[in-house]
Amino acid sequence: MMNLKNIALSAVAIAAITGCGDTTIYQEPSNVTIIGDTISTTTGTTGSTGTVTITPTSFDTILAGAKFLPQETLAGNISTSMTLTNDKLWVIDGLAVVKSGVILTIEPGTVIAGLEGTGDATSYMIVDKGADILADGTKDKPIIFTSMQRVEDPTNLAVGQWGGLTLIGHAGNSQVTPYEVNTAYTADATDMADSSGTLRNVYILNSGITMADQKEINGLSLIGVGSGTTIEDITVDYSDDDGIEIWGGTVNLTNITISNCTDDYFDIDDGYSGTVKNLVINTTTGNAGIEMSGTTAATFDGFTITTGVTQKKEGAIFFKKGGIGGHFKNGTIIHNGGQITPDGAIHSSPAADGLVDIANVSFENVAMTAPAELLFTGDSAADLEAKFNAGTGNEICSIPTSATLAGNLTGCKILTADKIWELDGLVVVTSGSKLNIQEGTTIVGLPGTGDATSYMIVDKGAKISAIGTATKPIIFTSQNTAAQEVGLWGGLTLIGHAGNSQVTPYEVNTAYTADATDMADNSGILKYVKILNSGITMADQKEINGLSLIGVGSGTTIEDITVDYSDDDGIEIWGGTVNLTNITISNCTDDYFDIDDGYSGTVKNLDINTTTGNAGIEMSGTTAATFDGFTITTGVTQKKEGGVFFKKGGIGGHFKNGTIIHNGGQITPDGAIHSSPAADGLVDIANVSFENVAITTGVDLDFTGDSAADLETEFTLGTGNSVTIK
Structure with a gap:
C-alpha cells in the first residue's frame, strides 16, 4: 500500500478513497493529512464528536496502481x-x-x-x-x-x-x-x-x-x-x-451492494426465480430499489433498501406489471420521501398494466419506515398492505428522536447512518421487539462501570438486523471512536431460545436467561459488524465480552464480524446452535473465542491473533463444536493457554482446514494445543477430530496438559495433519 503524506484532497477525492457508494463528504477541513496508510479528518456528527479515521483499502491501492501497469487489449x-x-x-x-x-x-x-x-x-x-x-x-x-x-x-x-x-x-x-x-x-x-x-x-x-x-x-x-x-x-x-x-434464470446472489444508478438498482424480469441474500441498496438517484416484472416470484432474504430524497420515483420495491410476485424476508426499508414522483416504499403499477399476483407474495420480518402516505401506493396497494400485515414479524417502524438510547427498546426501531447513536447504560431490545441498523451506522457506548456500564442486550424473542457491507460496516465502539484501547464500554449480547440444561442465566445480568424451546431460533442478522474497545468486568466472573451469544439458535446469521480490543473475551458463546462465518478477533485481554455449556454450532473462517491475553480458542462444557477453516497466530506477549485450550473434562471439538502458528515466549509456556490438569477432567477424546490442520511451534510446545498424549494421538491419526518444529 502506498505511503502517502500531507496531500490536500478535494471532496471528490475523499469519496474515491473511502470507497464506493453513497458517501457523505464533509468539506471542512479541505486539507486532509494522510500519515502512513491512514487518513484523518475531524467531522461534525450527531450525538457524539470525535475524529473519524479512514484507512485506504486494498481496493483503492489496486485501482490507483492500475494505470502504471502494462496494458493488453481484449x-x-x-x-x-x-x-x-x-x-x-x-x-x-x-x-x-x-x-x-x-x-x-x-x-x-x-x-x-x-x-x-x-x-x-x-x-x-x-x-x-x-x-x-x-x-x-x-x-x-x-x-x-x-x-x-x-x-x-x-x-x-x-x-x-x-x-x-x-x-x-x-x-x-x-x-x-x-x-x-x-x-x-x-x-x-x-x-x-x-x-x-x-x-x-x-x-x-x-x-x-x-x-x-x-x-x-x-x-x-x-x-x-x-x-x-x-x-x-x-x-x-x-x-x-x-x-x-x-x-429469467435460477442463479442465486449473495452479499450484493448497489448505489448511484440512474435507473433501477436491482431489476428482475421474465420469470427469474432465484434467491438474493444480503442485498444493500442506496437509491440516491434513479428509480426503484428493486423493480420486478414478468411472471415470477424471486426471494429476497436479508436486505436493506434506503431511498434518498433525490431519487426520482418508484420507491424501494416496485411491482411493475401484472402477474408479478415476490417473497421478502428479514429486510429493512428506509423510505425517506421527497422523491420527484412521490411513490410509496412498496409501489405497484396502474391496473391497466396488470395487478400483482398477490397469492404469490409474502413478507416476513420486514421492517419499514416511511411517511404515512408513502407506505403502499399504486393500484395493488391495498392487497400488498393486507399481505404485509398478515405476514409474520412485519412492522412499520420508527427512528428514535433522541440519539441517546437508554433502558428498553420496544416495538420496531431503526438506527440510521446519518447520526452517531449513544448507549447510555444498559439498553435492552425486549422480547417481541426489533432493532434494525442501516449499513454504515456507528453505535457508541458511553463510559461507565458497574451499574453505569453501557452495553446492549438483544433478549430472547427479539431480533436485531444489522446488515453492513464491506465498505460500510456497522460499528459498535466507544465514545472516543479513534481509540484503540480495551474496556471503554461493555459490548453486545444476544440471548435466544436455543439453550440447554447446561446454560445458566446470563452471568452479567441474571434477569436475562435463554430457554431451550427452539434450536433453530432466529435472533436476526449480524453481517459486516465491527465491535471495538469493549469489555467491562462487572464483578468477579461477570465480564461483558465484545460479543456474547447465549442460547442463540441456528436461524441466526452471524457473518463477517471483527472484534478488536476487548478487555475480556472477544466472543463467548454459551450453548446454542448458531453458526458463525468469517470472524476476525485480535487484541483481547482474556480468551479470543470462548465456547461453553454445550455450544454445538460450526465456525467457519476464523482468524485470531493473540498478541495479548490467553487462549485463541477456549472450550469448556460438554460439547463438540466444529471449526472449519481457521488461522490462529499466538504472539510472544500472549499470557498462556496456547492456540486451542481444552479447558475442562468432557469437552470435545472438531478442527479441520486450519493453521496454528504458535510462536512461543508466552508467560506460561503452554502448547499450541493445550489441555487442563486431570483434576479438572480429561478431554472427551472420542469426540475430538483433526483434519488438514498444520501446526508450527517450538520444541515441546505442540501438545501440553494432562490430555496431551490422547490429543497428539488423535491428531496423528487424522488425515492431512502436520507439525513443524521451528
Missing part, C-alpha cells in the same frame, strides 16, 4: 481459454465475447477497463452460454471492472463511461427473449442448474450505456443464468442504467 471473440493476470491492465475495446467452451480466469487483484465509446463502439463483455468466467477475487484483492477514465483518474465517479458485464446461460424459459442489447446472443432453457462460473469479490464501476431505446447495458446483466453459478460479494456503483438486471 477485443472481439475470446475463443481460447486464458487467464487475466493482475500484473497487467486489461483493456476492453468494443465488444469482447467469451465464446462457448472457453474458460476466462481472472486473478484476484486484476483490473479490467473498458474504453470510452457508444453504439457499435461501446466496450462491454459478454460471457456466452456454454462459457465460464472464473473471477474469484478476495476481500484484500478484489477484481475491478471499470472504465479507462476511472483508471486514469480514480476520482472520476461519473456513470456511463463503458458498457458492463453480461452473462448468458442455459437456464432461460419461455419468457426470456434474445439479449436486448445484442440479439445475436440468447439464452436457452436446457439446464436450470447450469454454471456460468464464479463472480466473487468483484466491483463493477462507472458502467451503463444506452445503445438504443430499451436497449441498455447495465452494470451486471444475467440472462438465463443457472443455479450452478456462484455470484457473491458484488459491488455495483455508478451505473447509467440498472445496477443489476436479471432476465
